[in-house]
Amino acid sequence: MTDTAPRSSKAEQTRQSIIDAAMGLFRSGGYDQATMRAIADEAGVSVGNAYYYFSSKEHLIQAYYDQIQAAHAEAAEAPLSSEGDFTGRLRGVLLAWVDVAEPYHEFAGKFFKNAAEPSSPLSPFSEDSTAAREAAIELHGRVLDGSDLKLNKALREELPELLWLLQMGIVLFWVHDTSDGQQRTRDLVDQAVPIIDRMLRLTRLPGVRGVVDDIVGLIHLIRP
Amino acid sequence: MTDTAPRSSKAEQTRQSIIDAAMGLFRSGGYDQATMRAIADEAGVSVGNAYYYFSSKEHLIQAYYDQIQAAHAEAAEAPLSSEGDFTGRLRGVLLAWVDVAEPYHEFAGKFFKNAAEPSSPLSPFSEDSTAAREAAIELHGRVLDGSDLKLNKALREELPELLWLLQMGIVLFWVHDTSDGQQRTRDLVDQAVPIIDRMLRLTRLPGVRGVVDDIVGLIHLIRP
DNA sequence: GTCTATAGTGGGATAGAC
DNA sequence: GTCTATCCCACTATAGAC
Numbered sequence: 001m002t003d004t005a006p007r008s009s010k011a012e013q014t015r016q017s018i019i020d021a022a023m024g025l026f027r028s029g030g031y032d033q034a035t036m037r038a039i040a041d042e043a044g045v046s047v048g049n050a051y052y053y054f055s056s057k058e059h060l061i062q063a064y065y066d067q068i069q070a071a072h073a074e075a076a077e078a079p080l081s082s083e084g085d086f087t088g089r090l091r092g093v094l095l096a097w098v099d100v101a102e103p104y105h106e107f108a109g110k111f112f113k114n115a116a117e118p119s120s121p122l123s124p125f126s127e128d129s130t131a132a133r134e135a136a137i138e139l140h141g142r143v144l145d146g147s148d149l150k151l152n153k154a155l156r157e158e159l160p161e162l163l164w165l166l167q168m169g170i171v172l173f174w175v176h177d178t179s180d181g182q183q184r185t186r187d188l189v190d191q192a193v194p195i196i197d198r199m200l201r202l203t204r205l206p207g208v209r210g211v212v213d214d215i216v217g218l219i220h221l222i223r224p
Numbered sequence: 225m226t227d228t229a230p231r232s233s234k235a236e237q238t239r240q241s242i243i244d245a246a247m248g249l250f251r252s253g254g255y256d257q258a259t260m261r262a263i264a265d266e267a268g269v270s271v272g273n274a275y276y277y278f279s280s281k282e283h284l285i286q287a288y289y290d291q292i293q294a295a296h297a298e299a300a301e302a303p304l305s306s307e308g309d310f311t312g313r314l315r316g317v318l319l320a321w322v323d324v325a326e327p328y329h330e331f332a333g334k335f336f337k338n339a340a341e342p343s344s345p346l347s348p349f350s351e352d353s354t355a356a357r358e359a360a361i362e363l364h365g366r367v368l369d370g371s372d373l374k375l376n377k378a379l380r381e382e383l384p385e386l387l388w389l390l391q392m393g394i395v396l397f398w399v400h401d402t403s404d405g406q407q408r409t410r411d412l413v414d415q416a417v418p419i420i421d422r423m424l425r426l427t428r429l430p431g432v433r434g435v436v437d438d439i440v441g442l443i444h445l446i447r448p
Numbered sequence: 449g450t451c452t453a454t455a456g457t458g459g460g461a462t463a464g465a466c
Numbered sequence: 467g468t469c470t471a472t473c474c475c476a477c478t479a480t481a482g483a484c
Contacts, residue, residue, distance in 0.1 A: 011450070035475065046452050047477090057476065109342045116340030118333045118400045125400055173446070176342045176349055184446065191442045198435050207429055211422050218415045222397070222408060235467075259459060270469050275461065277467095
């Protein structure tokens with residue numbers, strides 16, 4: 001979607017101040033409280049100007065998403081550089097997301113609601129989310145690249161996207177998770193990761209191989 | 225959720241006329257076109273009165289939601305009574321849903337959006353949806369009961385819920401599916417069902433068994 | 449190209465009289 | 467239970483300043 005590189009410093013400053021204002025208001029009062037009037041006011045710009053930079057309130061959230069995504073990419077560096085085996089790397093990356101997203105959990109449901117609508121630019125499957133989605137998938141590619149997993153080529157190619165889907169599933173669980181510090185989501189990650197590891201290693205088993213090939217075929221069939 | 229039995233005839237009549245008006249307008253013009261003003265107008269009541277019966281536009285959707293649910297249960301009877309093997313039964317039940325839901329596909333995204341918010345009573349995971357959810361899970365229990373599948377007990381117990389989750393995944397795909405008659409979703413079902421069948425039969429394999437046990441354990445851990 | 453100010457539209461939701 | 471009147475908000479339009 002939008003390029004992250006700064007254009008003219010003035011414009012970029014304005015843009016950023018709007019994002020910052022939105023961030024602050026989202027955080028303190030949730031999505032509904034943060035009206036476009038309030039955001040513009042807090043940023044010291046006019047409503048019209050806010051709309052000049054963000055064509056809708058949803059697009060403003062998108063910027064917010066991008067920021068979480070960037071923070072996740074950064075937080076994921078630690079496990080990606082220190083962990084060598086697949087389980088450690090995947091767990092590290094997934095838990096890094098839970099850490100990064102924790103402050104927003106309270107009102108994430110509101111975001112999620114908007115993101116669930118297929119036509120919304122906020123949908124993780126949408127055109128507008130392509131950049132963020134691909135960055136996230138790429139991150140899972142790196143989980144695999146540095147790991148000790150041996151996989152057949154066709155599966156290896158699909159796996160980053162599948163791991164991203166897994167992450168979306170964890171996000172789904174996470175938004176419904178009301179436990180303290182989203183501990184249940186962390187438990188889910190802890191337990192699920194070794195199972196996934198074992199499942200992936202099973203894919204080399206004679207009886208399993210054929211099914212894996214069919215699954216890869218299915219993925220190709222349904223990909224847009 | 226709401227009881228379907230009629231209360232006082234006058235109130236119930238008004239209530240029903242609002243639902244009918246909403247249904248008609250949703251169907252002809254989609255969700256956005258059907259403003260509360262238009263719905264109230266069509267029903268011959270005031271906007272305030274419409275809100276007296278339905279505390280939000282979302283709550284109006286519930287009536288729709290229930291209708292699809294009931295229609296699916298009915299449409300699923302055919303394959304459940306005629307098909308004997310697992311693939312036939314599962315495919316029949318899943319495709320019955322796609323058939324039943326087809327007229328609503330256009331604006332199903334709006335349903336979905338509301339259902340996605342964790343705190344919404346329309347969420348398939350919510351307290352309020354327990355009855356509908358359990359009915360749907362029960363339906364998948366019947367898919368298994370009449371089939372030729374042999375499974376270990378622990379897995380057999382979890383499987384109806386897992387199949388329901390699969391159905392939720394298909395719904396997710398479906399709302400994003402813009403192909404004619406949602407043909408791509410139908411293709412997905414056709415291709416996925418035999419794969420699931422094969423996967424389930426693999427669970428009896430020595431190397432696979434342990435992983436299946438762990439998955440069942442994980443399910444128990446994360447269930448609320 | 450960036451920004452302000454202001455006035456307006458239309459829709460979800462509500463208050464309070466009846 | 468029902469209405470009318472009104473509020474608030476996202477969003478648009480416009481006219482113009484720098």
